Amino acid sequence: MRATWRGLPAKRHSVGWEPGLVVPAADGSPLITDHYFPREQGDFPTLLVRSPYGRGLPWSPMYGLLFAEQGFHVVLQSCRGTGGSGGAFDLWRNEVADGQATVSWLREQPWFNGTLGTVGPSYLGYVQWALAVDPPPELKAMVVQMGLHDPYALFHADGALRLENALAVGAGMTYQHQGAGPFLKATLRLQRRLRAVTTAQPLRGAYVSALGGEVPWLDDVMTHPDPKDAYWRGASLAESAERLSVPTSLITGWHDVLADQTFEQYDRLRRAGCETALLVGPWTHTSALQKGWPEVFTESLAWLRAHLYADPSGLRPTAVRVHTGGENAWRDLDEWPPAAAATSWYPLPGGTLTQQAPTDSAPLTSFRYDPADPTPSVGGALLSRTAGPRDNSALEGRADVLTFTGPPLAEAVDIVGPVSARLRISTDTGHADVFTRLCDVDPQGRSVNICDGLGRLRTTEHEPSQVTVSMSSTAHRFAAGHRIRWQISGGAHPRYARNPGTGEPQVDATTFAPVRITLHTDSALSLPDGSGPT
Numbered sequence: 001m002r003a004t005w006r007g008l009p010a011k012r013h014s015v016g017w018e019p020g021l022v023v024p025a026a027d028g029s030p031l032i033t034d035h036y037f038p039r040e041q042g043d044f045p046t047l048l049v050r051s052p053y054g055r056g057l058p059w060s061p062m063y064g065l066l067f068a069e070q071g072f073h074v075v076l077q078s079c080r081g082t083g084g085s086g087g088a089f090d091l092w093r094n095e096v097a098d099g100q101a102t103v104s105w106l107r108e109q110p111w112f113n114g115t116l117g118t119v120g121p122s123y124l125g126y127v128q129w130a131l132a133v134d135p136p137p138e139l140k141a142m143v144v145q146m147g148l149h150d151p152y153a154l155f156h157a158d159g160a161l162r163l164e165n166a167l168a169v170g171a172g173m174t175y176q177h178q179g180a181g182p183f184l185k186a187t188l189r190l191q192r193r194l195r196a197v198t199t200a201q202p203l204r205g206a207y208v209s210a211l212g213g214e215v216p217w218l219d220d221v222m223t224h225p226d227p228k229d230a231y232w233r234g235a236s237l238a239e240s241a242e243r244l245s246v247p248t249s250l251i252t253g254w255h256d257v258l259a260d261q262t263f264e265q266y267d268r269l270r271r272a273g274c275e276t277a278l279l280v281g282p283w284t285h286t287s288a289l290q291k292g293w294p295e296v297f298t299e300s301l302a303w304l305r306a307h308l309y310a311d312p313s314g315l316r317p318t319a320v321r322v323h324t325g326g327e328n329a330w331r332d333l334d335e336w337p338p339a340a341a342a343t344s345w346y347p348l349p350g351g352t353l354t355q356q357a358p359t360d361s362a363p364l365t366s367f368r369y370d371p372a373d374p375t376p377s378v379g380g381a382l383l384s385r386t387a388g389p390r391d392n393s394a395l396e397g398r399a400d401v402l403t404f405t406g407p408p409l410a411e412a413v414d415i416v417g418p419v420s421a422r423l424r425i426s427t428d429t430g431h432a433d434v435f436t437r438l439c440d441v442d443p444q445g446r447s448v449n450i451c452d453g454l455g456r457l458r459t460t461e462h463e464p465s466q467v468t469v470s471m472s473s474t475a476h477r478f479a480a481g482h483r484i485r486w487q488i489s490g491g492a493h494p495r496y497a498r499n500p501g502t503g504e505p506q507v508d509a510t511t512f513a514p515v516r517i518t519l520h521t522d523s524a525l526s527l528p529d530g531s532g533p534t
Contacts, residue, residue: 007294009301011069013038019055023105025080026097029087033077033102034060036068037111045115045140045308046073046106050099050127052082052089054177058289062297063120070301071309073111077102079127082177089173091151091217092235095130103136114138117308119300121145121289122258123173129237129265135246141307142248143300146256146285149265150236154257155221158456160433161497161506163198165257168383170211170218186212191384198494204507222507241268247275249303251296253283254325254451255388257381260472263418266336277303277315278336280322280475284387322416325389325450326440326477337417337473340529345486347404347523353486354406358521361424361464366518367400369432369490369501375400377495379449380437381472392439392447396487402519405441406484413478416530419451419471421486424520426464432457432515433499435492436469438525439485440478447485450476454496457517464520475530486525490517 018035025031034055038044049063055076064074080098081089106112116138118128125147131139148154155166167190175186190197193210200206204223208214224231241248248269252262259280269276279299283292302314320333345353347364369375375398379390396403421436437452455469478484491498500509 005294008066008297009070012071013040013069015039015065015068017064023077023102025087026094026101027087029080030085031077031080031098031102032084033075034064036064036074036076038068038071042071043113044071044073044111045117046075046112047117047119047304048075048077048102048106048131049118049120049124050077050079050095050102051120051124052079052173052177053123054078054083054179057180062289062293066297067119067301070305072117072304075102075106078177091221092126095127096133099127099131100134100136103131103138106138115140115308117141117143117304119143119145119304121147122285123148125149126151126237129240132240132244132246133237135244139246141304142246143251143303144248144262144265145251145296145300146253146258146288147250147262147265148258149238149240149261151221152227152232152235153261156225156227157454157496159225160454160456160499161222161225162495163203163497164194164377164494165383166218166222167194167197167207167210170207170215174211174215194494198497201510202508203497223505225505238264238268241265241274242272244269244272244274247303247307249277249279249299251279251281251288251299253281253285253288253292254323254474255284255379255381256288257285257383259381260470263336263473270335276319278320282323282325282328284381285383287388322475324414324416324475324477326479331416331475337528338530340417342526342528344524344526345406345484347486347519347521351402351404352406353404353484353525361520361522363426364519364521364523365402366516367402367490368514368516369400370514371491371498371500371512372514374493374498375435375489375491377492380452380492380495382495389448389450392437392449392487393445396447400489402488404486408443408481408483409478411480413484414476414530415478415527416475417528418473419528420526421453421469421471421524422466422526423455423469423488423523424464424466425457425459425523426462426518426520427457427459428462428516429501429513430459431499431501431503432459432517433491433496434467434469434517435489435496436471436525437487438471438474438527439487440476441483441485443481450474452492454492456499464518484527488519490515
């Protein structure tokens with residue numbers, strides 16, 4: 001690890017290990033738990049790490065060993081139904097009670113000194129928010145890395161199924177806790193069969209061949225696109241942050257599939273008056289734990305030492321630190337998002353982009369989206385190895401992709417904060433999606449994605465309707481000579497399931513209808529000004 005990740009802090013202690021401890025869950029089911037600890041006499045705080053992904057690689061070295069070396073007891077536990085723990089895994093219904101049961105067990109351990117912290121990424125963040133529903137008095141700090149709090153938003157965007165991510169989560173939840181070998185085999189099988197699965201008609205149940213069997217909870221999440229459905233009741237733990245007083249550090253990346261969830265929780269914590277910090281790096285969901293791990297670990301360790309050891313020496317002076325793309329530099333901010341005006345950019349005939357507002361809402365241009373030949377997804381917030389910033393040039397050469405490009409910039413332009421698009425669109429069928437993306441075009445013409453979003457269109461016959469699409473957030477510098485580009489299409493497959501164009505549910509559609517999508521002149525791309533202090 002130390003050869004792979006330069007900059008990790010020197011270890012303070014040798015580490016001991018107690019594997020295979022049995023902790024009773026809320027209903028008595030055995031939760032298999034490993035205990036890592038400093039091999040010295042002393043009074044050490046405890047970190048609770050609960051995972052559905054097993055207790056081996058990478059969790060054992062990255063969380064068990066590294067944090068124990070720094071002076072923490074680390075309790076690494078498999079969620080029920082995973083990693084040898086008893087009971088059946090459920091995506092969210094057991095974590096509140098099982099977290100509390102684990103803390104009750106901790107209180108009985110002779111080495112537990114009454115000071116507790118939590119740390120972990122992804123679903124390991126969800127279990128932290130579950131504990132924060134009714135935080136025990138011993139809980140003094142949380143570090144939520146690329147964390148989940150709303151399962152619905154992981155699987156759906158405005159009612160559209162996040163198909164590729166759903167399949168990746170299905171493979172991870174099913175196989176990762178079985179060990180590196182089974183998980184690698186399952187991942188490779190999914191990659192080989194991804195096209196067949198994602199183009200199946202109907203989509204329902206097609207994943208079985210790729211995942212090696214039925215996954216009941218995956219069927220459920222894919223077939224419930226309405227966030228108000230009773231199925232999702234209790235799934236979101238957003239309210240945990242609205243009343244929390246436990247100091248909480250949040251970490252994400254600009255291309256993390258859970259970035260928006262992180263920003264939402266940061267806003268809730270700030271409004272609740274909770275002490276919090278935010279780190280946003282140039283990472284995807286997985287690369288944050290790979291090339292980003294030295295920064296992620298250092299940030300996490302500093303927060304935990306500050307609040308469990310009363311040692312604030314590693315904390316930075318500002319609450320927020322973000323990486324600025326385009327200049328490859330870090331920027332310290334007092335808040336997120338920073339107070340800033342937004343600049344609107346408008347599309348013009350011929351594919352140009354201007355800051356001059358239109359005087360009407362006339363049709364501007366149109367394209368044909370055919371779900372039988374769906375617009376492909378390129379990069380962005382994915383769980384696969386193709387995530388992150390990518391060259392969009394080939395994608396933008398397709399007839400079903402619109403681009404509007406500004407002039408070469410005379411000087412650098414910074415944007416810092418949330419990006420959105422207001423689109424006035426008409427269709428000939430009434431059923432369509434719209435995918436909208438911000439790109440940076442360099443002097444050689446290479447177009448690289450910065451951020452994006454997808455919205456569902458609900459139009460009546462040929463009458464235009466307006467939809468505002470959140471395109472996540474960014475901190476980016478468009479260098480002098482570069483151009484700002486707005487990309488618009490009817491989807492991004494298989495990142496999102498195809499809109500069949502008929503009004504049928506995405507998972508049950510067996511017939512597809514092409515749709516003509518017309519963009520009107522009073523559409524606008526909104527970019528936040530980022531010219532504040534660096």
